[in-house]
Amino acid sequence: MAGEVTTMAGKAVRPERGSATRELILNTAERLFAERGMHAVSNRQVSEAAGQSNNAVVSYHFGTKADLVxxxxxxxxxxxxxxxxxxxxxxxxxxxxxxxxxxxxxxxxxxxxxxxxxxxxxxxxxxxxxxxxxxxxxxxxxxxxxxxxxxxxxxxxxxxxxxxxxxxxxxxxxxxxxxxxxxxxxxxxxxxxxxxxxxxxxxxxxxxxxxxxxxxxxxxxxxxxxxxxxxxxxx
Amino acid sequence: MAGEVTTMAGKAVRPERGSATRELILNTAERLFAERGMHAVSNRQVSEAAGQSNNAVVSYHFGTKADLVxxxxxxxxxxxxxxxxxxxxxxxxxxxxxxxxxxxxxxxxxxxxxxxxxxxxxxxxxxxxxxxxxxxxxxxxxxxxxxxxxxxxxxxxxxxxxxxxxxxxxxxxxxxxxxxxxxxxxxxxxxxxxxxxxxxxxxxxxxxxxxxxxxxxxxxxxxxxxxxxxxxxxx
DNA sequence: GATCAATTAATTCATCCGATTTATCTGAGT
DNA sequence: ACTCAGATAAATCGGATGAATTAATTGATC
Incomplete structure (x- = not known):
């Protein structure tokens, strides 16, 4: 349990390790959240703005939106x-x-x-x-x-x-x-x-x-x- | 044009006049916006929380969400x-x-x-x-x-x-x-x-x-x- | 270069959204 | 009683969303 992050469905999320995409998502999300408001930005929009064709990238790397924040x-x-x-x-x-x-x-x-x-x-x-x-x-x-x-x-x-x-x-x-x-x-x-x-x-x-x-x-x-x-x- | 509010589709919105539902929507929306955040609350949720079975009530009385605000x-x-x-x-x-x-x-x-x-x-x-x-x-x-x-x-x-x-x-x-x-x-x-x-x-x-x-x-x-x-x- | 786990891509699905349209109800004026 | 505009109900539409699933790719290790 300790240190483990899980999605709402209980699926285990990858532990933090080096990934350029991870950093890219962090930067992109921070920008979008600041500009449009956190609740107004979907995980999909973050994925797309980060140039990822996978709309589940955020979920894969961070889990929920709260975890991303x-x-x-x-x-x-x-x-x-x-x-x-x-x-x-x-x-x-x-x-x-x-x-x-x-x-x-x-x-x-x-x-x-x-x-x-x-x-x-x-x-x-x-x-x-x-x-x-x-x-x-x-x-x-x-x-x-x-x-x-x-x-x-x-x-x-x-x-x-x-x-x-x-x-x-x-x-x-x-x-x-x-x-x-x-x-x-x-x-x-x-x-x-x-x-x-x-x-x-x-x-x-x-x-x-x-x-x-x-x-x-x-x-x-x-x-x-x-x-x-x-x-x-x-x- | 002056004093006229229109939806994004250009449809004319009823001018303000007495309506209990109108007041109810204002109070309900204010509460939901304060509690959950403006962007996190949809017009539908406002309608339902106000006990209106019509999900278009907000649009009918106010137009856009910005007009409601x-x-x-x-x-x-x-x-x-x-x-x-x-x-x-x-x-x-x-x-x-x-x-x-x-x-x-x-x-x-x-x-x-x-x-x-x-x-x-x-x-x-x-x-x-x-x-x-x-x-x-x-x-x-x-x-x-x-x-x-x-x-x-x-x-x-x-x-x-x-x-x-x-x-x-x-x-x-x-x-x-x-x-x-x-x-x-x-x-x-x-x-x-x-x-x-x-x-x-x-x-x-x-x-x-x-x-x-x-x-x-x-x-x-x-x-x-x-x-x-x-x-x-x-x- | 074969293996295999980590990562990324591509689909799919049920749900919710805003907006529009159509139908029903209500009540004031006649 | 009739009319009719205002108000509410109900259903519908295309589109977006989160979540889940499957497939393809990458790269380190042996």
């Missing part, structure tokens, strides 16, 4: 993890919030910059994290990352006065900000429309400024248990 | 616009950034609160704004809103020192933040998992704090044109 996601996650490890090592011991936010932002932007234009990963990833079914894949993967846990610790040490609740909220906000702004830039590059920022590095700088401001923002005390009935009167 | 979006946009008009009128003349950010945040949160649990609009909307094809629908609609233009002016007056570029970036950031955090809460409510915030109002407060901090964050000067070759050495 997982394979694409893992490739990028591995590369980004390397960047994060380096950055976290550099930031170790720092009490400057900026350094730790950079550890959060730069793996994404530098990875996209390293891929060269055009890229599709940002749009692909945004879809994965917004899909209810695929959502948990990313969460599980990210929790395995030791560097991400270190990052969390370092970041929290820069913000000792923040409650756990607010920290949780602003962590989620930061993640969404990074994801969506990378999508924004990637899409502009793909469509040839003007980009908000001149480079991935500039976007990283903007994001770091914004997220540091976001994390350091004062927390307004909640009004003392406003009555629901009073609120509806506003309408 | 437009109809759903407009219903909510109209209600949110009303909230925004009120808030902008209240904020008129204020030089407190907080007031204007509230005008940006609260139409979404108060609309979702008013809908009562469970809601689907936040997830529906997030898909619309992230779909390349449907994206422009929202943009065109929002530009028609006079209150939104007033909001933009009032907000900019609170931030006279910010360059147009930074303003544009942070405006986009704020929009994404609001959209995604509403999705986050709506999804948690729908799945029965713990919510980050105890109420829509509390989420609004969190968002306003965060966005004010984001907008007021200092802008770090860009390093003087770093060489691309130097950057790659980092790898």
């Amino acid at each position: 997982r394979a694409i996601a893992r490739r990028h996650a591995d590369q980004m993890e390397q960047v994060r490890v380096t950055l976290v090592a550099e930031a170790a011991g720092s009490t400057d919030l900026r350094d730790w936010v950079a550890c959060l932002v730069r793996p994404s932007t530098e990875h996209l910059a390293a891929l060269g234009s055009p890229t599709w990963y940002a749009r692909f990833r945004a879809q994965v994290v917004s899909d209810p079914a695929l959502r948990r894949i990313t969460v599980e993967e990210s929790l395995k990352s030791a560097s991400l846990r270190l990052l969390l610790v370092g970041l929290n040490q820069c913000l000792p006065d923040l409650s756990a609740d607010i920290r949780a909220v602003r962590w989620v906000m930061a993640r969404h900000l990074i994801t969506q702004m990378c999508v924004e830039r990637e899409r502009a590059l793909a469509e040839g429309t003007p980009t908000l920022e001149p480079s991935w590095d500039a976007l990283a700088a903007s994001l770091i400024d914004a997220i540091v401001g976001l994390w350091q923002a004062p927390v307004t005390p909640v009004p003392p248990k406003e009555n629901a009935a009073d609120k509806t009167k506003r309408w | 437009r109809a759903i979006a407009r219903r909510h946009a109209d209600q949110m616009e009303q909230v925004r008009v009120t808030l902008v009128a209240e904020a008129a003349g204020s030089t407190d950034l907080r007031d204007w950010v509230a005008c940006l945040v609260r139409p979404s949160t108060e609309h979702l609160a008013a809908l009562g649990s469970p809601t689907w609009y936040a997830r529906f909307r997030a898909q619309v704004v992230s779909d390349p094809a449907l994206r422009r629908i929202t943009v065109e609609e929002s530009l028609k809103s006079a209150s939104l233009r007033l909001l933009l002016v009032g907000l900019n007056q609170c931030l006279p020192d910010l360059s147009a570029d930074i303003r544009a970036v942070r405006w986009v950031m704020a929009r994404h933040l609001i959209t995604q955090m509403c999705v986050e809460r709506e999804r948690a409510l729908a799945e029965g998992t713990p919510t980050l915030e105890p109420s829509w109002d509390a989420l609004a407060a969190s968002l306003i704090d965060a966005i004010v901090g984001l907008w007021q964050a200092p802008v770090t000067p860009v390093p003087p044109k770093e060489n691309a070759a130097d950057k790659t050495k980092r790898w």
Whole structure:
């Protein structure tokens, strides 16, 4: 069972080994998913776009579409993890919030910059994290990352006065900000429309400024248990 | 031609008039789109989920799926616009950034609160704004809103020192933040998992704090044109 | 160069889709 | 009661899809 992937019919799928077609399918699927949306692209379309006359190639190499998505996601996650490890090592011991936010932002932007234009990963990833079914894949993967846990610790040490609740909220906000702004830039590059920022590095700088401001923002005390009935009167 | 909607085959579609089925389809489609994703739901499935034995009901009442999406979006946009008009009128003349950010945040949160649990609009909307094809629908609609233009002016007056570029970036950031955090809460409510915030109002407060901090964050000067070759050495 | 497993090609099949067409039902106006 | 347009039901069509099956090809190993 362990390490074995099976189709819905229970048929065993070939274990991963070197295959040019495999890589070709990964790249093609990533592009199509980003451009047209994951649910809008069939395995057949992936096969055909990859120049394969066999419409069952995806099933043969990966199994289900979810397995294909997982394979694409893992490739990028591995590369980004390397960047994060380096950055976290550099930031170790720092009490400057900026350094730790950079550890959060730069793996994404530098990875996209390293891929060269055009890229599709940002749009692909945004879809994965917004899909209810695929959502948990990313969460599980990210929790395995030791560097991400270190990052969390370092970041929290820069913000000792923040409650756990607010920290949780602003962590989620930061993640969404990074994801969506990378999508924004990637899409502009793909469509040839003007980009908000001149480079991935500039976007990283903007994001770091914004997220540091976001994390350091004062927390307004909640009004003392406003009555629901009073609120509806506003309408 | 004006005001006439046609199918791809050119067949005229009934103009909007009172029909319980019409409303039923709108509600059903909104729910299915939010839960399963717009592209993953066929018109047939909408018809069946709405208890209609006619699989062409959607086509009859709305035309294409894009027209259906437009109809759903407009219903909510109209209600949110009303909230925004009120808030902008209240904020008129204020030089407190907080007031204007509230005008940006609260139409979404108060609309979702008013809908009562469970809601689907936040997830529906997030898909619309992230779909390349449907994206422009929202943009065109929002530009028609006079209150939104007033909001933009009032907000900019609170931030006279910010360059147009930074303003544009942070405006986009704020929009994404609001959209995604509403999705986050709506999804948690729908799945029965713990919510980050105890109420829509509390989420609004969190968002306003965060966005004010984001907008007021200092802008770090860009390093003087770093060489691309130097950057790659980092790898 | 024979063997054989891994890979790719080519078909087939039941199912679902969007769209169209035809028929039936409903209710307001006369 | 009759008419008739709006609304719903029901059936049909070509086309696409995922899955499964079978056949052909490739390439490493002996």
